[in-house]
Amino acid sequence: MAKTIAEINQKIKQGKAVVVTAEEVIDIAREKGVSKAAEEIDVVTTGTFSPMCSSGLFLNIGHSTPRIKFGGGKVYLNDVPAYTGLAAMDIFLGATALPDDDPRNKIYPGEFRYGGGHIIEELAAGKDIRLEAIAYGTDCYPRRKLETWININDINNAILFNIRNAYQNYEVGVNLSDRMIYTYMGVLKPELGNANYCTSGQLSPLLNDPYYKAIGIGTKIFLGGGVGYVAWHGTQHNPDVPRGDNGVPKEPAGALAVIGDLKQMNPEWLVGTSMLGYGCTLTVGIGIPIPVLSEEILRYTTVTDAEIFAPIIDYSEAYPKMKAGNLGEVSYAELKSGHIKIQRKDVPTASLSSYYKAQEIANILKGWIEKGEFLLTEPAAPLPGAESGITIKPLKERPVME
Amino acid sequence: MDVSQRIVLHFPPRITNQSIVCRLAKDFDLSFNILKASVTPGEEGLMVMELSGDQRNYDKGIQYLTEVGVKIQSLSQDVVRNEARCTHCGACVNLCPSGAFSIDPETRNVLFDHNKCVGCGLCVKACPPRAMELYF
Numbered sequence: 428m429a430k431t432i433a434e435i436n437q438k439i440k441q442g443k444a445v446v447v448t449a450e451e452v453i454d455i456a457r458e459k460g461v462s463k464a465a466e467e468i469d470v471v472t473t474g475t476f477s478p479m480c481s482s483g484l485f486l487n488i489g490h491s492t493p494r495i496k497f498g499g500g501k502v503y504l505n506d507v508p509a510y511t512g513l514a515a516m517d518i519f520l521g522a523t524a525l526p527d528d529d530p531r532n533k534i535y536p537g538e539f540r541y542g543g544g545h546i547i548e549e550l551a552a553g554k555d556i557r558l559e560a561i562a563y564g565t566d567c568y569p570r571r572k573l574e575t576w577i578n579i580n581d582i583n584n585a586i587l588f589n590i591r592n593a594y595q596n597y598e599v600g601v602n603l604s605d606r607m608i609y610t611y612m613g614v615l616k617p618e619l620g621n622a623n624y625c626t627s628g629q630l631s632p633l634l635n636d637p638y639y640k641a642i643g644i645g646t647k648i649f650l651g652g653g654v655g656y657v658a659w660h661g662t663q664h665n666p667d668v669p670r671g672d673n674g675v676p677k678e679p680a681g682a683l684a685v686i687g688d689l690k691q692m693n694p695e696w697l698v699g700t701s702m703l704g705y706g707c708t709l710t711v712g713i714g715i716p717i718p719v720l721s722e723e724i725l726r727y728t729t730v731t732d733a734e735i736f737a738p739i740i741d742y743s744e745a746y747p748k749m750k751a752g753n754l755g756e757v758s759y760a761e762l763k764s765g766h767i768k769i770q771r772k773d774v775p776t777a778s779l780s781s782y783y784k785a786q787e788i789a790n791i792l793k794g795w796i797e798k799g800e801f802l803l804t805e806p807a808a809p810l811p812g813a814e815s816g817i818t819i820k821p822l823k824e825r826p827v828m829e
Numbered sequence: 830m831d832v833s834q835r836i837v838l839h840f841p842p843r844i845t846n847q848s849i850v851c852r853l854a855k856d857f858d859l860s861f862n863i864l865k866a867s868v869t870p871g872e873e874g875l876m877v878m879e880l881s882g883d884q885r886n887y888d889k890g891i892q893y894l895t896e897v898g899v900k901i902q903s904l905s906q907d908v909v910r911n912e913a914r915c916t917h918c919g920a921c922v923n924l925c926p927s928g929a930f931s932i933d934p935e936t937r938n939v940l941f942d943h944n945k946c947v948g949c950g951l952c953v954k955a956c957p958p959r960a961m962e963l964y965f
Protein backbone atom coordinates (compact mmCIF):
# COMPACT_ATOMS: atom_id res chain seq x y z
CA MET A 428 0.00 0.00 0.00
CA ALA A 429 3.02 2.25 0.46
CA LYS A 430 2.33 5.64 -1.08
CA THR A 431 4.87 8.25 -2.08
CA ILE A 432 4.70 11.98 -1.48
CA ALA A 433 4.58 12.48 -5.26
CA GLU A 434 1.48 10.27 -5.47
CA ILE A 435 -0.18 12.11 -2.60
CA ASN A 436 0.61 15.46 -4.24
CA GLN A 437 -0.96 14.20 -7.46
CA LYS A 438 -4.17 13.51 -5.54
CA ILE A 439 -4.00 16.89 -3.80
CA LYS A 440 -3.74 18.63 -7.18
CA GLN A 441 -6.77 16.72 -8.41
CA GLY A 442 -8.64 17.66 -5.27
CA LYS A 443 -8.97 13.97 -4.39
CA ALA A 444 -6.70 13.68 -1.38
CA VAL A 445 -8.28 12.34 1.78
CA VAL A 446 -7.17 14.57 4.62
CA VAL A 447 -8.14 14.18 8.29
CA THR A 448 -6.92 15.76 11.51
CA ALA A 449 -4.90 13.86 14.12
CA GLU A 450 -8.04 13.89 16.24
CA GLU A 451 -10.37 12.56 13.51
CA VAL A 452 -7.97 9.79 12.56
CA ILE A 453 -8.41 8.18 16.00
CA ASP A 454 -12.06 7.26 15.48
CA ILE A 455 -11.61 6.38 11.82
CA ALA A 456 -8.86 3.87 12.65
CA ARG A 457 -10.94 2.51 15.53
CA GLU A 458 -13.88 1.89 13.19
CA LYS A 459 -12.13 0.67 10.09
CA GLY A 460 -8.90 -0.72 11.44
CA VAL A 461 -5.44 0.69 10.90
CA SER A 462 -4.71 -0.92 7.57
CA LYS A 463 -7.98 0.13 5.92
CA ALA A 464 -7.54 3.64 7.34
CA ALA A 465 -3.96 3.78 6.04
CA GLU A 466 -5.19 2.84 2.58
CA GLU A 467 -7.90 5.48 2.51
CA ILE A 468 -6.22 8.41 4.24
CA ASP A 469 -3.49 10.37 2.49
CA VAL A 470 -2.61 13.08 4.98
CA VAL A 471 -3.10 13.58 8.73
CA THR A 472 -2.86 17.16 9.94
CA THR A 473 -1.56 18.16 13.37
CA GLY A 474 -1.50 21.45 15.27
CA THR A 475 -0.14 23.27 18.27
CA PHE A 476 -0.57 26.80 19.64
CA SER A 477 1.65 27.53 22.57
CA PRO A 478 4.17 29.98 24.02
CA MET A 479 7.52 29.21 22.36
CA CYS A 480 10.36 31.33 23.72
CA SER A 481 13.06 30.40 21.22
CA SER A 482 11.34 32.35 18.46
CA GLY A 483 12.66 35.38 16.68
CA LEU A 484 12.69 37.49 13.58
CA PHE A 485 15.39 38.49 11.10
CA LEU A 486 14.74 41.87 9.50
CA ASN A 487 16.35 43.74 6.65
CA ILE A 488 14.90 47.21 6.55
CA GLY A 489 16.59 48.59 3.41
CA HIS A 490 19.44 51.10 3.13
CA SER A 491 18.99 54.65 4.31
CA THR A 492 20.38 57.75 2.60
CA PRO A 493 23.15 58.30 3.53
CA ARG A 494 23.94 54.74 4.51
CA ILE A 495 24.15 53.50 8.07
CA LYS A 496 25.73 50.29 9.35
CA PHE A 497 23.72 48.67 12.15
CA GLY A 498 26.35 45.94 12.58
CA GLY A 499 28.26 46.65 15.79
CA GLY A 500 25.88 49.47 16.72
CA LYS A 501 22.60 49.55 18.61
CA VAL A 502 19.05 49.20 17.29
CA TYR A 503 15.77 49.52 19.17
CA LEU A 504 12.31 48.66 17.88
CA ASN A 505 9.65 50.39 20.00
CA ASP A 506 12.37 50.61 22.67
CA VAL A 507 13.04 46.86 22.56
CA PRO A 508 16.68 46.09 21.68
CA ALA A 509 17.41 44.09 18.55
CA TYR A 510 20.63 42.20 17.87
CA THR A 511 22.96 43.93 15.40
CA GLY A 512 25.98 41.63 15.10
CA LEU A 513 25.31 41.04 11.42
CA ALA A 514 25.82 42.94 8.13
CA ALA A 515 24.87 46.60 7.69
CA MET A 516 21.08 46.37 7.61
CA ASP A 517 20.26 42.97 9.08
CA ILE A 518 18.97 42.74 12.60
CA PHE A 519 17.46 40.01 14.75
CA LEU A 520 14.68 40.47 17.25
CA GLY A 521 14.16 37.74 19.82
CA ALA A 522 10.74 37.00 21.32
CA THR A 523 11.95 37.43 24.91
CA ALA A 524 13.76 40.77 24.40
CA LEU A 525 12.68 43.53 26.81
CA PRO A 526 13.01 47.32 26.79
CA ASP A 527 16.10 48.45 28.74
CA ASP A 528 13.88 50.33 31.19
CA ASP A 529 11.46 47.46 31.87
CA PRO A 530 11.61 46.95 35.66
CA ARG A 531 11.77 43.17 35.10
CA ASN A 532 11.43 41.38 38.44
CA LYS A 533 12.52 44.39 40.51
CA ILE A 534 8.85 44.80 41.27
CA TYR A 535 8.08 41.16 41.89
CA PRO A 536 6.41 39.50 40.12
CA GLY A 537 7.30 41.50 37.01
CA GLU A 538 4.47 42.08 34.57
CA PHE A 539 6.49 41.97 31.34
CA ARG A 540 3.82 43.77 29.38
CA TYR A 541 5.75 44.36 26.17
CA GLY A 542 8.69 42.73 24.50
CA GLY A 543 10.03 41.16 21.32
CA GLY A 544 7.07 38.80 20.92
CA HIS A 545 4.64 41.72 20.96
CA ILE A 546 6.59 43.51 18.23
CA ILE A 547 6.52 40.39 16.07
CA GLU A 548 2.73 40.28 16.51
CA GLU A 549 2.40 44.00 15.68
CA LEU A 550 4.62 43.73 12.61
CA ALA A 551 2.52 40.80 11.37
CA ALA A 552 -0.56 42.96 11.97
CA GLY A 553 0.89 45.64 9.67
CA LYS A 554 1.40 48.19 12.47
CA ASP A 555 4.11 50.84 12.23
CA ILE A 556 7.09 50.27 14.53
CA ARG A 557 9.53 52.99 15.64
CA LEU A 558 13.16 52.16 14.86
CA GLU A 559 16.04 53.97 16.55
CA ALA A 560 19.63 53.19 15.65
CA ILE A 561 23.04 54.40 16.76
CA ALA A 562 26.07 53.46 14.67
CA TYR A 563 29.78 54.28 14.83
CA GLY A 564 30.08 55.50 11.25
CA THR A 565 32.52 54.33 8.58
CA ASP A 566 33.76 55.73 5.27
CA CYS A 567 31.19 53.69 3.38
CA TYR A 568 28.45 53.92 6.04
CA PRO A 569 28.86 57.44 7.41
CA ARG A 570 25.53 57.91 9.17
CA ARG A 571 25.51 57.61 12.95
CA LYS A 572 21.89 58.03 13.88
CA LEU A 573 18.58 56.98 12.46
CA GLU A 574 15.08 57.34 13.77
CA THR A 575 12.21 56.23 11.58
CA TRP A 576 8.94 54.35 11.40
CA ILE A 577 9.08 51.01 9.67
CA ASN A 578 6.27 48.84 8.38
CA ILE A 579 6.43 45.22 7.31
CA ASN A 580 5.02 46.12 3.92
CA ASP A 581 7.91 48.47 3.15
CA ILE A 582 10.94 46.59 4.42
CA ASN A 583 12.91 44.04 2.41
CA ASN A 584 12.69 40.97 4.60
CA ALA A 585 10.96 39.82 7.74
CA ILE A 586 11.90 36.20 8.27
CA LEU A 587 10.59 34.36 11.29
CA PHE A 588 13.25 31.88 12.36
CA ASN A 589 12.41 29.98 15.52
CA ILE A 590 15.29 27.86 16.68
CA ARG A 591 13.25 25.65 19.02
CA ASN A 592 9.51 25.15 18.59
CA ALA A 593 6.92 22.40 18.69
CA TYR A 594 8.45 20.44 21.55
CA GLN A 595 7.73 16.74 21.48
CA ASN A 596 6.04 16.41 24.86
CA TYR A 597 6.63 18.58 27.91
CA GLU A 598 6.64 18.52 31.68
CA VAL A 599 3.75 19.19 34.03
CA GLY A 600 4.74 22.02 36.39
CA VAL A 601 3.75 22.06 40.08
CA ASN A 602 4.89 23.87 43.21
CA LEU A 603 5.72 22.01 46.44
CA SER A 604 6.86 25.11 48.33
CA ASP A 605 4.72 27.22 50.63
CA ARG A 606 4.70 30.36 48.48
CA MET A 607 3.29 31.27 45.07
CA ILE A 608 5.89 30.96 42.29
CA TYR A 609 5.91 32.60 38.87
CA THR A 610 7.39 30.42 36.16
CA TYR A 611 7.36 29.85 32.43
CA MET A 612 4.82 27.15 33.26
CA GLY A 613 2.54 29.89 34.58
CA VAL A 614 1.60 30.94 38.09
CA LEU A 615 1.98 27.91 40.35
CA LYS A 616 0.11 28.00 43.63
CA PRO A 617 1.80 26.75 46.82
CA GLU A 618 1.54 23.22 48.16
CA LEU A 619 0.41 21.59 44.94
CA GLY A 620 -2.29 24.22 44.44
CA ASN A 621 -2.39 23.60 40.69
CA ALA A 622 -0.64 21.75 37.87
CA ASN A 623 0.07 23.22 34.44
CA TYR A 624 0.90 21.40 31.23
CA CYS A 625 1.84 22.63 27.81
CA THR A 626 1.34 20.55 24.67
CA SER A 627 -1.64 19.76 22.49
CA GLY A 628 -1.23 16.03 23.24
CA GLN A 629 -2.88 13.88 20.60
CA LEU A 630 -2.84 16.81 18.14
CA SER A 631 0.80 17.78 18.68
CA PRO A 632 3.00 17.33 15.57
CA LEU A 633 5.91 15.32 16.95
CA LEU A 634 3.72 13.24 19.26
CA ASN A 635 2.04 11.95 16.08
CA ASP A 636 5.36 11.11 14.47
CA PRO A 637 7.36 9.90 17.45
CA TYR A 638 10.30 8.47 15.46
CA TYR A 639 10.43 11.30 12.88
CA LYS A 640 9.48 8.97 10.02
CA ALA A 641 7.38 11.57 8.21
CA ILE A 642 8.49 15.01 9.41
CA GLY A 643 12.01 16.00 8.37
CA ILE A 644 14.18 18.91 7.34
CA GLY A 645 12.39 20.68 4.52
CA THR A 646 8.86 19.64 5.50
CA LYS A 647 6.41 22.37 4.51
CA ILE A 648 4.22 23.48 7.41
CA PHE A 649 1.59 25.93 8.64
CA LEU A 650 3.55 28.58 10.53
CA GLY A 651 1.90 31.60 12.12
CA GLY A 652 -1.02 31.45 9.71
CA GLY A 653 1.25 31.31 6.65
CA VAL A 654 3.53 28.76 5.09
CA GLY A 655 6.88 27.84 6.61
CA TYR A 656 9.36 25.00 6.62
CA VAL A 657 11.15 22.80 9.09
CA ALA A 658 14.71 24.14 8.90
CA TRP A 659 16.57 21.82 11.22
CA HIS A 660 16.08 19.91 14.43
CA GLY A 661 15.49 22.32 17.29
CA THR A 662 18.12 23.22 19.86
CA GLN A 663 18.09 20.73 22.75
CA HIS A 664 16.56 18.12 20.38
CA ASN A 665 16.87 15.03 22.53
CA PRO A 666 15.58 11.91 20.79
CA ASP A 667 17.14 9.39 23.16
CA VAL A 668 14.67 9.48 26.05
CA PRO A 669 12.46 6.80 27.65
CA ARG A 670 9.51 6.01 25.38
CA GLY A 671 6.30 4.03 25.74
CA ASP A 672 5.52 0.92 23.68
CA ASN A 673 3.86 3.25 21.19
CA GLY A 674 7.15 5.09 20.72
CA VAL A 675 5.89 8.26 22.38
CA PRO A 676 8.52 9.98 24.55
CA LYS A 677 7.66 10.19 28.24
CA GLU A 678 9.49 13.47 28.71
CA PRO A 679 10.53 16.45 26.55
CA ALA A 680 12.34 14.97 23.54
CA GLY A 681 12.50 16.21 19.95
CA ALA A 682 12.04 19.80 18.82
CA LEU A 683 11.97 21.69 15.53
CA ALA A 684 13.67 24.76 14.14
CA VAL A 685 11.18 26.41 11.77
CA ILE A 686 11.42 29.24 9.28
CA GLY A 687 9.00 31.28 7.20
CA ASP A 688 8.16 34.66 5.71
CA LEU A 689 6.42 36.82 8.32
CA LYS A 690 4.96 38.96 5.53
CA GLN A 691 2.40 36.28 4.73
CA MET A 692 1.64 35.36 8.34
CA ASN A 693 -1.23 36.49 10.52
CA PRO A 694 -1.20 38.03 14.02
CA GLU A 695 -3.98 35.67 15.07
CA TRP A 696 -1.36 32.91 15.09
CA LEU A 697 1.59 34.87 16.50
CA VAL A 698 0.54 36.38 19.79
CA GLY A 699 2.79 38.49 22.00
CA THR A 700 2.68 36.87 25.41
CA SER A 701 3.56 37.92 28.97
CA MET A 702 4.37 35.33 31.60
CA LEU A 703 3.90 36.98 34.99
CA GLY A 704 7.19 37.07 36.91
CA TYR A 705 8.98 35.30 34.07
CA GLY A 706 9.16 37.38 30.90
CA CYS A 707 7.85 38.05 27.43
CA THR A 708 7.50 35.46 24.73
CA LEU A 709 5.57 34.62 21.59
CA THR A 710 2.67 32.18 21.27
CA VAL A 711 3.20 30.44 17.94
CA GLY A 712 0.75 28.46 15.84
CA ILE A 713 2.24 25.50 13.99
CA GLY A 714 0.52 22.82 11.95
CA ILE A 715 2.35 19.97 10.28
CA PRO A 716 0.96 17.57 7.67
CA ILE A 717 1.90 13.94 8.07
CA PRO A 718 1.82 12.06 4.76
CA VAL A 719 0.50 8.53 5.24
CA LEU A 720 3.37 6.77 3.51
CA SER A 721 2.87 3.51 5.36
CA GLU A 722 0.57 1.72 7.77
CA GLU A 723 3.17 2.31 10.47
CA ILE A 724 3.08 6.09 10.01
CA LEU A 725 -0.71 6.05 10.21
CA ARG A 726 -0.65 3.92 13.34
CA TYR A 727 1.49 6.52 15.10
CA THR A 728 -1.04 9.25 14.26
CA THR A 729 -3.80 7.34 16.03
CA VAL A 730 -2.19 8.00 19.40
CA THR A 731 -4.71 9.28 21.99
CA ASP A 732 -4.36 11.53 25.00
CA ALA A 733 -4.72 8.46 27.23
CA GLU A 734 -1.52 7.02 25.70
CA ILE A 735 0.71 10.08 26.08
CA PHE A 736 2.39 10.57 29.45
CA ALA A 737 4.18 13.56 30.94
CA PRO A 738 6.37 13.75 34.05
CA ILE A 739 5.26 15.96 36.95
CA ILE A 740 8.06 18.28 38.03
CA ASP A 741 8.37 20.52 41.06
CA TYR A 742 9.28 24.00 39.81
CA SER A 743 10.03 25.37 43.27
CA GLU A 744 13.02 23.13 43.94
CA ALA A 745 13.75 20.27 41.54
CA TYR A 746 13.64 22.32 38.33
CA PRO A 747 15.65 25.40 39.38
CA LYS A 748 18.25 23.31 41.19
CA MET A 749 18.57 20.74 38.40
CA LYS A 750 17.61 17.90 40.71
CA ALA A 751 16.72 14.64 39.04
CA GLY A 752 13.47 12.85 39.68
CA ASN A 753 9.80 13.64 39.32
CA LEU A 754 6.54 13.28 41.19
CA GLY A 755 5.17 10.65 38.89
CA GLU A 756 3.71 10.48 35.39
CA VAL A 757 0.28 11.44 34.22
CA SER A 758 -1.57 11.01 30.94
CA TYR A 759 -2.94 13.89 28.88
CA ALA A 760 -6.41 12.37 29.23
CA GLU A 761 -6.10 12.79 33.01
CA LEU A 762 -4.64 16.28 32.61
CA LYS A 763 -7.52 17.30 30.35
CA SER A 764 -10.10 15.99 32.83
CA GLY A 765 -9.33 19.06 34.95
CA HIS A 766 -7.90 17.24 37.98
CA ILE A 767 -5.01 14.90 38.69
CA LYS A 768 -3.83 13.11 41.81
CA ILE A 769 -0.37 13.96 43.12
CA GLN A 770 0.78 12.53 46.45
CA ARG A 771 -2.86 11.60 47.11
CA LYS A 772 -3.90 15.22 46.69
CA ASP A 773 -6.49 16.30 44.15
CA VAL A 774 -4.83 19.01 42.05
CA PRO A 775 -6.65 21.16 39.47
CA THR A 776 -4.94 21.30 36.06
CA ALA A 777 -4.64 23.94 33.38
CA SER A 778 -2.94 24.17 30.02
CA LEU A 779 -0.74 26.90 28.59
CA SER A 780 -1.17 25.41 25.14
CA SER A 781 -4.50 26.05 23.47
CA TYR A 782 -6.09 22.79 22.37
CA TYR A 783 -9.00 24.78 20.92
CA LYS A 784 -6.67 26.72 18.63
CA ALA A 785 -4.61 23.60 17.85
CA GLN A 786 -7.80 22.02 16.48
CA GLU A 787 -8.42 25.11 14.41
CA ILE A 788 -4.89 25.00 12.96
CA ALA A 789 -5.20 21.30 12.07
CA ASN A 790 -8.50 22.10 10.34
CA ILE A 791 -7.16 25.12 8.45
CA LEU A 792 -4.24 23.06 7.16
CA LYS A 793 -6.65 20.28 6.24
CA GLY A 794 -8.69 22.82 4.27
CA TRP A 795 -5.64 24.13 2.40
CA ILE A 796 -4.63 20.62 1.37
CA GLU A 797 -8.15 19.59 0.37
CA LYS A 798 -8.48 22.65 -1.82
CA GLY A 799 -5.18 21.89 -3.52
CA GLU A 800 -3.53 25.06 -2.19
CA PHE A 801 -0.89 23.32 -0.16
CA LEU A 802 1.35 20.57 -1.58
CA LEU A 803 3.57 18.42 0.55
CA THR A 804 7.34 18.44 0.35
CA GLU A 805 9.79 15.58 0.46
CA PRO A 806 12.15 16.04 3.43
CA ALA A 807 15.69 16.89 2.32
CA ALA A 808 17.11 15.02 5.32
CA PRO A 809 15.58 13.22 8.28
CA LEU A 810 15.54 14.60 11.81
CA PRO A 811 18.12 12.85 13.97
CA GLY A 812 16.71 9.90 15.90
CA ALA A 813 18.03 8.08 18.95
CA GLU A 814 20.64 6.34 16.78
CA SER A 815 22.31 9.71 16.07
CA GLY A 816 23.79 9.76 19.56
CA ILE A 817 22.50 13.32 20.04
CA THR A 818 21.73 14.05 23.68
CA ILE A 819 21.42 17.21 25.69
CA LYS A 820 24.07 17.83 28.23
CA PRO A 821 24.07 20.08 31.25
CA LEU A 822 26.75 22.74 31.35
CA LYS A 823 30.06 21.69 32.88
CA GLU A 824 31.16 24.88 34.58
CA ARG A 825 34.87 25.53 34.49
CA PRO A 826 36.07 28.23 36.85
CA VAL A 827 37.71 31.17 35.10
CA MET A 828 41.04 32.06 36.71
CA GLU A 829 42.73 35.43 36.29
CA MET B 830 -4.28 67.54 39.10
CA ASP B 831 -7.76 66.17 38.59
CA VAL B 832 -8.71 62.59 39.29
CA SER B 833 -11.74 60.52 38.60
CA GLN B 834 -12.30 57.12 40.19
CA ARG B 835 -15.07 54.62 40.43
CA ILE B 836 -15.47 53.50 44.00
CA VAL B 837 -17.76 51.30 46.03
CA LEU B 838 -19.01 52.75 49.35
CA HIS B 839 -20.33 50.57 52.14
CA PHE B 840 -22.40 52.59 54.64
CA PRO B 841 -22.83 51.17 58.12
CA PRO B 842 -26.52 50.87 59.15
CA ARG B 843 -26.34 53.77 61.59
CA ILE B 844 -25.50 56.51 59.11
CA THR B 845 -27.64 57.85 56.34
CA ASN B 846 -25.78 58.26 53.14
CA GLN B 847 -27.63 61.22 51.72
CA SER B 848 -26.06 63.96 53.85
CA ILE B 849 -22.60 62.42 53.65
CA VAL B 850 -22.60 62.31 49.90
CA CYS B 851 -23.81 65.90 49.70
CA ARG B 852 -20.88 67.03 51.84
CA LEU B 853 -18.50 65.62 49.24
CA ALA B 854 -19.72 68.32 46.90
CA LYS B 855 -20.27 71.07 49.43
CA ASP B 856 -17.15 70.78 51.60
CA PHE B 857 -14.68 69.18 49.24
CA ASP B 858 -15.71 70.57 45.89
CA LEU B 859 -15.96 67.11 44.36
CA SER B 860 -18.44 66.05 41.77
CA PHE B 861 -20.01 62.61 41.83
CA ASN B 862 -22.12 60.49 39.64
CA ILE B 863 -24.04 57.73 41.39
CA LEU B 864 -23.95 54.58 39.28
CA LYS B 865 -25.71 52.24 41.63
CA ALA B 866 -27.26 52.56 45.09
CA SER B 867 -29.03 50.10 47.30
CA VAL B 868 -30.15 51.37 50.67
CA THR B 869 -32.49 49.51 52.98
CA PRO B 870 -33.21 51.34 56.26
CA GLY B 871 -31.48 49.67 59.19
CA GLU B 872 -29.17 47.69 56.95
CA GLU B 873 -25.80 48.31 55.41
CA GLY B 874 -26.06 50.59 52.41
CA LEU B 875 -24.07 50.16 49.23
CA MET B 876 -23.30 52.77 46.63
CA VAL B 877 -21.17 52.71 43.50
CA MET B 878 -20.12 56.13 42.29
CA GLU B 879 -17.72 57.93 40.07
CA LEU B 880 -16.02 60.58 42.17
CA SER B 881 -13.95 63.32 40.55
CA GLY B 882 -12.16 66.50 41.42
CA ASP B 883 -8.79 67.91 42.37
CA GLN B 884 -6.45 65.22 43.73
CA ARG B 885 -5.94 66.94 47.10
CA ASN B 886 -9.65 67.50 47.62
CA TYR B 887 -10.27 63.96 46.49
CA ASP B 888 -7.89 62.59 49.12
CA LYS B 889 -9.51 64.77 51.79
CA GLY B 890 -12.96 63.60 50.74
CA ILE B 891 -11.92 59.96 50.96
CA GLN B 892 -10.39 60.63 54.38
CA TYR B 893 -13.64 62.20 55.51
CA LEU B 894 -15.65 59.21 54.34
CA THR B 895 -13.31 56.83 56.16
CA GLU B 896 -13.54 58.89 59.34
CA VAL B 897 -17.33 58.74 59.44
CA GLY B 898 -17.18 54.98 59.10
CA VAL B 899 -17.78 54.41 55.40
CA LYS B 900 -15.82 51.50 53.98
CA ILE B 901 -14.35 52.22 50.56
CA GLN B 902 -13.27 49.81 47.87
CA SER B 903 -12.10 50.53 44.39
CA LEU B 904 -14.51 49.10 41.89
CA SER B 905 -12.73 46.06 40.62
CA GLN B 906 -15.85 44.15 39.67
CA ASP B 907 -15.44 44.97 36.08
CA VAL B 908 -13.14 42.36 34.71
CA VAL B 909 -13.93 41.68 31.09
CA ARG B 910 -12.43 39.37 28.56
CA ASN B 911 -11.09 40.82 25.35
CA GLU B 912 -12.41 38.06 23.12
CA ALA B 913 -10.06 38.97 20.29
CA ARG B 914 -7.01 38.36 22.47
CA CYS B 915 -8.09 35.21 24.28
CA THR B 916 -6.28 32.19 22.85
CA HIS B 917 -8.38 29.72 24.85
CA CYS B 918 -5.26 28.25 26.40
CA GLY B 919 -6.89 27.66 29.75
CA ALA B 920 -4.13 29.04 32.00
CA CYS B 921 -6.75 31.01 33.96
CA VAL B 922 -8.95 28.02 34.72
CA ASN B 923 -7.20 26.74 37.85
CA LEU B 924 -6.17 30.20 39.07
CA CYS B 925 -9.56 31.83 39.44
CA PRO B 926 -10.70 31.48 43.04
CA SER B 927 -14.38 31.74 42.14
CA GLY B 928 -14.49 29.27 39.27
CA ALA B 929 -15.46 31.87 36.67
CA PHE B 930 -13.68 29.94 33.92
CA SER B 931 -14.61 26.55 32.59
CA ILE B 932 -13.71 24.46 29.58
CA ASP B 933 -16.27 23.09 27.18
CA PRO B 934 -15.28 19.41 27.20
CA GLU B 935 -16.30 18.98 23.57
CA THR B 936 -14.71 21.96 21.84
CA ARG B 937 -12.06 22.78 24.51
CA ASN B 938 -13.28 26.37 24.29
CA VAL B 939 -12.54 28.31 27.51
CA LEU B 940 -15.75 29.89 28.80
CA PHE B 941 -15.83 32.96 31.05
CA ASP B 942 -18.84 33.52 33.32
CA HIS B 943 -18.77 37.22 34.16
CA ASN B 944 -21.40 36.72 36.87
CA LYS B 945 -19.16 34.41 38.87
CA CYS B 946 -16.23 36.84 38.81
CA VAL B 947 -15.53 38.48 42.17
CA GLY B 948 -13.06 40.93 40.68
CA CYS B 949 -9.95 39.73 42.50
CA GLY B 950 -7.83 40.59 39.49
CA LEU B 951 -5.65 37.48 39.66
CA CYS B 952 -6.31 36.49 36.06
CA VAL B 953 -5.58 39.97 34.74
CA LYS B 954 -1.83 39.71 35.14
CA ALA B 955 -1.63 35.95 34.85
CA CYS B 956 -3.35 35.60 31.48
CA PRO B 957 -0.42 35.10 29.08
CA PRO B 958 -1.79 37.17 26.15
CA ARG B 959 -3.33 39.57 28.69
CA ALA B 960 -6.85 39.08 27.43
CA MET B 961 -8.47 39.78 30.82
CA GLU B 962 -8.92 43.50 31.29
CA LEU B 963 -9.69 45.36 34.46
CA TYR B 964 -11.83 48.48 34.27
CA PHE B 965 -12.17 51.00 37.04
Ligand code: SF4
Binds near residue numbers: 916919939956957
Ligand atom coordinates in the same frame (compact mmCIF):
# COMPACT_ATOMS: atom_id res chain seq x y z
S1 SF4 C 1 -5.55 32.61 30.31
FE1 SF4 C 1 -6.25 34.31 29.04
S2 SF4 C 1 -5.96 33.59 26.94
FE2 SF4 C 1 -5.88 31.79 28.25
S3 SF4 C 1 -8.02 31.06 28.26
FE3 SF4 C 1 -7.77 32.40 30.05
S4 SF4 C 1 -8.45 34.40 29.31
FE4 SF4 C 1 -8.09 33.17 27.49
Ligand code: SF4
Binds near residue numbers: 945952
Ligand atom coordinates in the same frame (compact mmCIF):
# COMPACT_ATOMS: atom_id res chain seq x y z
S1 SF4 D 1 -10.79 38.65 38.44
FE1 SF4 D 1 -10.51 36.96 39.92
S2 SF4 D 1 -12.60 36.18 40.20
FE2 SF4 D 1 -12.66 37.43 38.33
S3 SF4 D 1 -12.29 35.96 36.69
FE3 SF4 D 1 -10.31 36.83 37.25
S4 SF4 D 1 -9.46 35.38 38.72
FE4 SF4 D 1 -11.66 34.95 38.59
